Amino acid sequence: MILTGQIILGVIIVACVLLQSQDAGLGFWGGSGETYTTKRGLEKVIFYVTIVCIAAFVFLSLLQLTMN
Numbered sequence: 001m002i003l004t005g006q007i008i009l010g011v012i013i014v015a016c017v018l019l020q021s022q023d024a025g026l027g028f029w030g031g032s033g034e035t036y037t038t039k040r041g042l043e044k045v046i047f048y049v050t051i052v053c054i055a056a057f058v059f060l061s062l063l064q065l066t067m068n
Contacts, residue, residue, distance in 0.1 A: 002064045009057045016050040 020043070039047055 002060050002067070006057060006060050006064070009053050009060065013050060013053050013057065016046050016053065019046050020050065
């Protein structure tokens with residue numbers, strides 16, 4: 001049960017991170033990262049969903065650790 005939840009959350013986290021980095025351009029490899037923009041709309045929702053999923057993943061991992 002816990003392992004299934006971790007797998008599902010892991011897939012969601014990967015998808016959210018990939019969706020966030022889609023607009024990042026080249027970023028580390030020479031993109032122009034000098035401008036700062038605020039997150040709005042769907043980008044902000046995906047950002048918060050990522051944070052919640054990571055917190056839930058950590059919680060499930062600690063729960064699994066205590067059960068063993």
